[in-house]
Amino acid sequence: MSQRVTPPTPDQPVPVANFDNHGFWEGCRQHELRLQRCRACHIFRHQPRPMCPHCRSLDYEWARASGRGTVYTFTIVHGPTLPAFQAAAPYNVIVVQLEEGPFMVSNLVDCVAEHIRIGMAVEVVFEDATEATTLPRFRPLR
Numbered sequence: 001m002s003q004r005v006t007p008p009t010p011d012q013p014v015p016v017a018n019f020d021n022h023g024f025w026e027g028c029r030q031h032e033l034r035l036q037r038c039r040a041c042h043i044f045r046h047q048p049r050p051m052c053p054h055c056r057s058l059d060y061e062w063a064r065a066s067g068r069g070t071v072y073t074f075t076i077v078h079g080p081t082l083p084a085f086q087a088a089a090p091y092n093v094i095v096v097q098l099e100e101g102p103f104m105v106s107n108l109v110d111c112v113a114e115h116i117r118i119g120m121a122v123e124v125v126f127e128d129a130t131e132a133t134t135l136p137r138f139r140p141l142r
């Protein structure tokens with residue numbers, strides 16, 4: 001069974017930047033993986049949010065991440081899916097544990113489903129999905 005990840009079609013929703021996550025999406029547009037890092041305890045976090053879950057500080061910065069991590073878990077989606085994603089099925093959904101610690105949900109590209117393994121080393125790649133939105137995906141680390 002092979003799997004593919006296709007760029008969003010006009011019917012597929014793409015993420016929308018907001019006050020809390022704009023630094024993440026702006027980094028993606030520039031093909032940099034950026035994470036929030038607490039300025040008080042220096043711990044990285046993802047998903048973006050106003051408050052540090054470790055020390056409750058509201059002071060943070062956007063820091064460039066290495067873009068490397070390991071597959072923590074994954075699944076292959078066969079459907080039924082939301083109608084806009086049905087044509088892409090089967091496709092994978094992975095949870096990556098980034099080197100900096102946080103987990104990120106994404107897709108693995110350049111890898112057939114049979115070769116996906118928990119613990120495999122991966123690196124981020126960027127897919128310019130629309131004029132305004134770039135999506136972070138991962139591929140096996142080379």
Ligand code: ZN
Nearest residue numbers: 038041052055
């Ligand atoms: Zn903190």
